[in-house]
Amino acid sequence: MAAKDSTEIEIDLxxxxxxxxxxxxxxxxxxxxxxxxxxxxxxxxxYNTVSEMQFQxxxxxSFANELLNDLSITVTEMFRDPGFYRSVREKIVPILKTYPxxxxxxxxxxxxxEVYSMAILLTEEGLMERTTIYATDFNQRALDEAKxxxxxxxxxxxxxxxxxxxxxxxxxxxxxxxxxNMAIIGxxxxxxxxxxxxxxxxxxxxxxxxxxxxxxVLIYFKRELQNKVHQMFYESLINGGVLCLGxxxxxxxxxxxxxxxxxxxxxxxxxxxx
Amino acid sequence: xxxxxxxxxxxxxxxxxxxEILPSLPQNYPIPIVIVQHLSPRSDGYWIESMDxxxxxxxxxxxxxxxxxxxxxxxxxxxxxxxxEQDRTFSLSTDAKVNFARPSIDVLFESAAEVYGKELIGxxxxxxxxxxxxxxxxxxxxxxxxxxxxxxxxxxSSMPAHAISTSSVDHILPLEGIQKLLIRxxxxx
Ligand SMILES: C[S@@+](CC[C@H](N)C(=O)[O-])C[C@H]1O[C@@H](n2cnc3c(N)ncnc32)[C@H](O)[C@@H]1O
Numbered sequence: 124m125a126a127k128d129s130t131e132i133e134i135d136l137x138x139x140x141x142x143x144x145x146x147x148x149x150x151x152x153x154x155x156x157x158x159x160x161x162x163x164x165x166x167x168x169x170y171n172t173v174s175e176m177q178f179q180x181x182x183x184x185s186f187a188n189e190l191l192n193d194l195s196i197t198v199t200e201m202f203r204d205p206g207f208y209r210s211v212r213e214k215i216v217p218i219l220k221t222y223p224x225x226x227x228x229x230x231x232x233x234x235x236x237e238v239y240s241m242a243i244l245l246t247e248e249g250l251m252e253r254t255t256i257y258a259t260d261f262n263q264r265a266l267d268e269a270k271x272x273x274x275x276x277x278x279x280x281x282x283x284x285x286x287x288x289x290x291x292x293x294x295x296x297x298x299x300x301x302x303x304n305m306a307i308i309g310x311x312x313x314x315x316x317x318x319x320x321x322x323x324x325x326x327x328x329x330x331x332x333x334x335x336x337x338x339x340v341l342i343y344f345k346r347e348l349q350n351k352v353h354q355m356f357y358e359s360l361i362n363g364g365v366l367c368l369g370x371x372x373x374x375x376x377x378x379x380x381x382x383x384x385x386x387x388x389x390x391x392x393x394x395x396x397x
Numbered sequence: 398x399x400x401x402x403x404x405x406x407x408x409x410x411x412x413x414x415x416x417e418i419l420p421s422l423p424q425n426y427p428i429p430i431v432i433v434q435h436l437s438p439r440s441d442g443y444w445i446e447s448m449d450x451x452x453x454x455x456x457x458x459x460x461x462x463x464x465x466x467x468x469x470x471x472x473x474x475x476x477x478x479x480x481x482e483q484d485r486t487f488s489l490s491t492d493a494k495v496n497f498a499r500p501s502i503d504v505l506f507e508s509a510a511e512v513y514g515k516e517l518i519g520x521x522x523x524x525x526x527x528x529x530x531x532x533x534x535x536x537x538x539x540x541x542x543x544x545x546x547x548x549x550x551x552x553x554s555s556m557p558a559h560a561i562s563t564s565s566v567d568h569i570l571p572l573e574g575i576q577k578l579l580i581r582x583x584x585x586x
Contacts, residue, residue, distance in 0.1 A: 153488040155480035155508045160492075198491050339491045342461050342477075371461060371474050371489050 133173035134161055140180055141194075145187065147261065148324045149194055151348035160193045188264075195262045196343070197233040200278070202240045202285035203338075204370045209290045210390040211241075215365050216248045218394075219333065225254040226332040228359060230323060231340030232258040235269025239298075240289075241336070242312045247292045251315060257330060259321035270318050272308030279306055324348065328358050335360060338369040353377045357395065366393045400428045400542070400582060401485075401516035402465060404509045406502030406532065408435040408524025410552030412444060415522070416451065418576045419470060424453040426583050428518070430470045431459065431479070431509065433500045435524065438476040445472050461489045473500035480508040496528040506532025515540030518582065520575065522546045524556030534564035542582075544568045544575060 134157065138149050149157060161173060168186070170176050179186040202208050219225050232238050238258045245251040260266050274282075279301070286295040299306040321329060323340065335356050341349050356366055357379050366383065368391040374380040383393035407414060411434045419430075436444075442458055449456035452470065459471040465485045473479035477489040478500050488508075495501035506519055506529060519536035521529045523546060537543050543566045548554035550571040561569060568578060 153480075153482060155482050155488050155511075156490050156492075158511075159480070159504070159508070196490065196492050198493055342489045342491075346462060369491075371477055373460065375460065375462070 130173060134158060137161065137173055137177055137180065140177060144181060145191065146325065147191060151345045152343050153345055156343055157194065164190055164193050192264060197262060197265045199233040199236045201236045201282040202289045203237060205285050205288035207370060207390045208240065208244060210387045210392060211244060212290050214386050214392060215334065218365065219250055222333055223253065225250060226330060227254060227256045227334045228329055228332045229256055229258040230335060230337040232260050232269060233265045235272060237338065238269065238316060239272060239308050239312060242316060243298050246312065254315055256316045257319060258316055259319050261320060261322040263320055266318050266320060272313060273305050276301055276304055276306055323352050328355055330359060331361055332359055332364060333361055334365045336367045338367065341372055342369060350378055353379050357382065360395045362395055362397045364395045367391065400518050401513045402509060403428050403430045403518040403520060404506055405430065405432045405520045405522065406506065406529035407522035408526055408556055410523035413552065414572060415448065417572045419448065420451045421576050422454055422579065426454055427467050428583055429465050429467050431505065432470065433473045433479060433502045433505045435498050436475045440475040459487045461487060463487050473505065478504045480504060481512045483512055485512060496526060498528050502529035503532040507535045510535045510539045510541060517541035518544065520544045521557055521560040523551035523553045525553035526556055527559040529556060530559040530563035533560045537564045542567050544570065544578065546575060547571050
């Protein structure tokens, strides 16, 4: 085998340092993704080598925070993939309706846009009153933003269109109050949402839930880590519970794919077999 | 020396340009092809099926963790960046847009250049932005072969022109010349 190049060695050491010092474990994230994020930060911060960043990481708390934030991609939107939400209405809501109370785990919820989308959908389906949504992420900065439920006004057009395509039954503007710059999510949508810091790699099974959404998080994990997290999801779901992945995430490589039934192949919705 | 992969970046005017090049590649073509075509984020992949119908090679959307294999033409999914891993599998990412684009040509090209080095062929076709220029430069720096559609013949000249002005390019050709060159490069394998 050819010798590893220096940058790769430096990146391995950096990830090791992040783990030992801050407890975040990125060692089994996809290499191309991690490398891209680290090199971006290196160039932005004006360093020539990853080793120079190692010093900053260990001794400069605010630099470390920046880097940790870089490594967790928080890009998200309201009613992202409208077809997915349409499918939730058609295929999952009838299942949820059979339960007297409903627990949903939204793992890797980032700044909360998807969580509020789900709260809107469940409100329209008459289910939000008996639902608790546990919304978790390992990025505290994103969670703090999520709790506030404030987003920029210039996104409203796109979100309104997403909402309509997703099968929204009302007017999107019913769910926020806006001034010139900001739109604030209505208080009643927030009532049954519990925000919590949870790390999918280092923390354990979360709760007995009826539905798990984990969209566009596992794509960043290597195969073994995906399998480990899939195992945790499986243990957290009740029998007959539903697992929703991102639209380009499969169960192809999970050892667990046979214990789920496909509810919607295209939207990556799976039901845990009894 | 054989080539390990061809990466192609194309934007406006792309479906037509690809429709002229890809169908002429023979069924036993030995080099896998990976394409970033800028599309609307909501594009449903129907165009991939239509492309598959007119090509002898199998045209499919790239899946995360999928192994890159000869005989296939892989298309980046709409709204995701596509990256190549050291073990020659794909990664997807919803990272912020780069050059206003997701998927971004630069992201694919730069990650592929790190993996394939001089075994990589990079090709920039028609498009009205500047995505891909830095990626192509990186391919050249790693010793790969770089090809750009002659801007004069491109439906949108801006993307090829940016690529040409950003680094020294090995071949500047019209679509027909590109098609012949790709076939010839495949025969050397
Ligand atoms: C691209 S966002 C996806 C947001 C949302 N689910 C969506 O699809 O729009 C990925 C999120 O996963 C979170 N994440 C990454 N690794 C994680 C881990 N080990 N534990 C918990 N959250 C993680 C990131 O902080 C980020 O907020």
